[in-house]
Amino acid sequence: MEEKTIVCISCYYKGYDFMDEMKKLGNKVILVTSENLKEKNWPWDAISEVFYMPEVKPSVWNLDHLVQGFSHLMKTRKVDAVIALDDYDVEKAALIRETFRIPGMGQTTHRYFRDKLAMRQKAKDSGINVPEFTAVFNDHEVDTFTNKVPAPWVLKPRSEASASGIKKLKTKEELWDALEKLGEERHLFLLESFKPGDVYHVDSLTFNKEIVFTSASKYLAPPMEVSHEGGVFRTKTLGRYSEEFKALDEANTKVLMNFGLLNGATHTEFIRGKEDGKWYFLETSSRVGGAHIPDLVEASSNINIWREWAKIEDALLRGKNYEVSKPTGYYSGLIVALIKDKEPDYDQFECEEVVKFLPIDYHVGIVYKSKDSEKVVERLDRAAEKIHAHLLNIIPPKEKPTA
Numbered sequence: 001m002e003e004k005t006i007v008c009i010s011c012y013y014k015g016y017d018f019m020d021e022m023k024k025l026g027n028k029v030i031l032v033t034s035e036n037l038k039e040k041n042w043p044w045d046a047i048s049e050v051f052y053m054p055e056v057k058p059s060v061w062n063l064d065h066l067v068q069g070f071s072h073l074m075k076t077r078k079v080d081a082v083i084a085l086d087d088y089d090v091e092k093a094a095l096i097r098e099t100f101r102i103p104g105m106g107q108t109t110h111r112y113f114r115d116k117l118a119m120r121q122k123a124k125d126s127g128i129n130v131p132e133f134t135a136v137f138n139d140h141e142v143d144t145f146t147n148k149v150p151a152p153w154v155l156k157p158r159s160e161a162s163a164s165g166i167k168k169l170k171t172k173e174e175l176w177d178a179l180e181k182l183g184e185e186r187h188l189f190l191l192e193s194f195k196p197g198d199v200y201h202v203d204s205l206t207f208n209k210e211i212v213f214t215s216a217s218k219y220l221a222p223p224m225e226v227s228h229e230g231g232v233f234r235t236k237t238l239g240r241y242s243e244e245f246k247a248l249d250e251a252n253t254k255v256l257m258n259f260g261l262l263n264g265a266t267h268t269e270f271i272r273g274k275e276d277g278k279w280y281f282l283e284t285s286s287r288v289g290g291a292h293i294p295d296l297v298e299a300s301s302n303i304n305i306w307r308e309w310a311k312i313e314d315a316l317l318r319g320k321n322y323e324v325s326k327p328t329g330y331y332s333g334l335i336v337a338l339i340k341d342k343e344p345d346y347d348q349f350e351c352e353e354v355v356k357f358l359p360i361d362y363h364v365g366i367v368y369k370s371k372d373s374e375k376v377v378e379r380l381d382r383a384a385e386k387i388h389a390h391l392l393n394i395i396p397p398k399e400k401p402t403a
Helices: 016-024 063-076 087-100 107-113 116-125 139-148 172-188 223-229 243-259 293-301 305-318 373-391
Strands: 005-010 028-034 047-053 081-084 133-135 153-157 167-169 189-193 197-207 210-221 232-237 264-273 279-285 331-338 354-357 363-370
Touching: 005 016, 005 087, 016 028, 016 305, 028 063, 047 063, 063 087, 081 087, 081 305, 087 107, 107 116, 107 243, 107 279, 116 133, 116 189, 116 243, 116 279, 133 139, 139 172, 153 172, 167 172, 172 189, 197 243, 197 293, 197 305, 210 243, 210 293, 232 293, 232 373, 243 264, 243 279, 264 305, 293 305, 293 331, 293 354, 293 363, 331 373, 363 373
Parallel strands: 005 028, 005 081, 028 047
Antiparallel strands: 133 189, 153 167, 153 189, 197 210, 197 264, 210 232, 232 331, 264 279, 331 363, 354 363
């Protein structure tokens, strides 16, 4: 079997299972990562070569230097695929593919999975519900929007991952003050209506334009709330035959097909409006979900999204068919919280429903599963009470967090 060369790009420590699976499938793995991640426990047995990039600022590299470095790499190696392991790396991988004519998602399509303004406009043009929004390039357009759409609004970075950098604004004065403070970076943001409601995420795998696996979950504590107010992150899978799952499956399919996704893993978020009950598209990304969501998905379905994504990429390179295993039907829940101690005492959380305790410095991380949905919710609630009462820390440690 011919060995294929896969270059994985990641400015965060993640993708362990992806690289391990790629190696098992008979491929050569080259890792390009940030210089400050040298000491991380990467799957060194699976990685043939590693190259390090200095960070200009957190998660940002000099792209000209990346292209120059890649040109030297290409002199003696034939690269068959370039994989972005994190949201921040989607742009980097698309640039490399376009520059060196390597198959995969290019710079046009990548914007729909990275730039929140581009994805909202594409969704709107495709007949998909989105919260009312506007670019903030022009003062008159911003003023017109705020006169038409009542506060509160949210000012969002167009290219940040998760809930980073989002500001909730209640008055025009707050908005104009926030825009003024952005200065030369104002064009990197967008403004949208704040929609109260429950937030959901859909994690899926696509092969040759067909969505072959879907997991849908509900955030019990939305990422924006946790990011801004501190607290405990919780999410729980939905039953595959529930009305919520069916609605999300349909909405997710509409997004991915209209956005032009051909292959790979995706993480997409929706909100169900509290006032009207409608489903609104929030954002999508062409990568595996962060915050240990893959552990949640695997507990309920026995599908490891990282490894299945590797199998998809391998099948594409070799012109083979790909079939995902039939998922199991458990409910699962995930809880993650920042705590005061580097390593938590997990004895107090031991119970029959625990699948695993996640080894994250200065965090509690627990995955539960059960055939009973209510049992999972009960375990998440009890754990949250204990964490709030004894362990919670709302001041982040100085170390760069894992995404």
